[in-house]
Amino acid sequence: MHVPDGFINAPVSVAAGVVAAGAVAVSLRGARRELDERTAPLAGLVAAFIFAVQMLNFPVAAGTSGHLLGGALAAILVGPYTGVLCVSVVLLMQGILFADGGLTALGVNITVMGVVTVLVAYGVFRGLLKVLPAGRRTVTVAAFVGALLSVPAAAAAFTAVYAIGGTTDVPLGKVLTAMVGVHVLIGIGEALITAATVGAVIAVRPDLVHAARGLATPLKLRVGGELVDAPAAAPAAVPAAARSTRPVWITGLVTALVLAGFVSFYASANPDGLEKVAADKGIDQKVEEHAAADSPLADYSVKDVEDARLSGGLAGVIGVGATVAVGTGIFWTVRRRRADDQATSATNVPAPH
Template sequence: MHVPDGFINAPVSVAAGVAAAAAVAVSLRGARRELDERTAPLAGLVAAFIFAVQMLNFPVAAGTSGHLLGGALAAILVGPYTGVLCVSVVLLMQGILFADGGLTALGVNITVMGVVTVVVSYAVFRGLLKVLPRTRRSVTVAAFAGALLSVPGAATAFTAIYAIGGTTDVSIGKVFTAMVGVHVLIGIGEAAITAATVGAVIAVRPDLVHGARGLTTRLKLRVGGALVDAPAAAPVPVAPRSTTKVWATGLVTALVLAGFVSFYASASPDGLEKVAADKGIDAKVEEHAAKDSPLADYAVKDVADARLSGGLAGALGVGATVAAGTGVFWVVRRRSTAEQAAAEPSAV
């Protein structure tokens, strides 16, 4: 659903950019409460994993494909504020290095693919966890539902932005019907990928899944015929577990997906591209400012072999994203630690 340059007019693109910048600023502050020494590097890995899986377009209808948006996955794994930052890093890398998603439309893309998907998915996820049993399976079920609804939510948000600032005269009703219709199907794929990934991580390291924190249920005692919570036991000190194995496994998986599996992805246009072509939204599309990038269109320039070119581009993209993401989250974590240290003397 990467919006290219030319779909949305300049005033609305600027407004979306301001809104996206504000959301990123809020997320930077919120991420300080979500990240610690273990999760900061993992957040960079989540961004790289989303980048890799977004290269794996899957068919959803005749001549149409879809790909992961990633907001739900990031929010559940590392927290909603950090999730917005993860998707923003991915979109920035794609726009600058791979000419995917317009640079003037970056604010639109962050708002639609980052903010909206995170807000919708995490609201649904948390709402379901309040009524479902407090189990790991419930986390996976809630992740599926949140991811499923986040994609048509993003499609609706794009339609609303297009209704305000679209550059072509197209029936908004037809755009809405087409966008939501195809993105409901894409949402099924998004939900399956999100649930499978969350389920895999929670099976081996539930302590690293932000959405799974606090799953333990208080022991109940029967007193006078009524069930009451048992007194909370004193916490037992546990040495922090290393995240090196998880990080290495995740990075290798992302490299394999982007560097090898992506060659077999569907070549059909994604949902937005298909709707744009069918409805005439793309009548005023503009060439990407980074069209001459050495990695434009996910291929290494001057490498003739398509498989090798695409694989190298994918691997380089994973490396660039994990480096940029880890750097951002390391700085956020350092600032949080510095603020806590500065506040300690005043508490004495």
């Protein structure tokens, strides 16, 4: 659903950029509360994983494909504020390096694909957790539903932006019906990927899933015919290897590299939902050439590498590496800012008299 340059006029693109900048600023502050020494590097990995999976377009209807948006997955794994930042990093890397998503439309893309998907998915997710029985399975089910609804919500959000600043005169009712209709199908794929990934991480390290913290239920004992909470046991020493995030990080990075470097070659070549609707309804009449069209990595291929499989694979690997590097750098900086704030607060606490 990457909006190219030319779909939305300049004033609305600027306004969307202001909204996106505000959302990123708020998320930078909020992410300080979500990130710690374990989750900061994992947030960079989540961004790289989203980048990789977005290269895997899957068929959803005749002549149409879809791909992961990633807002739901990021919000559930690392928190909603950090989730917005993860998607923003991915969109920035795609726009600058791969000419995917217009640079003047970057604010629109962050707002639609990052902010809207995170707000809808995480809101639905938290709401379901409050009414469903607590447990890991509930987290997976709630992740599925939140991800499913976030994609058509993003499609509706794009239609709203297009209604205000679209550069072509197209009946909005037809655009909304087409966009939401095809993105409901794409949402099913989003939901399956999100639920499978969240379920896999919970099965291995639930402590690393932001939304799964506190899932442990107290041990019950039957006393006098009634169930009561058992006394809390002294915390057992946890081996350093069990606390380490390195195995998870390495496994996730290898998976992302394989997906982007090898599996992406077999992705559907059909246009995605927005591209298909734009072509069918005439939204793309004033589309503009991307400012980074001459990038050596444009269109997810390496310039001057003629073998298509090798070219696409190398581009995917470079993209994953660049995204994890930039993302991890940003999240470590946010984490250190939090640590500095805590140190300053501790220093300013008045000494007891």
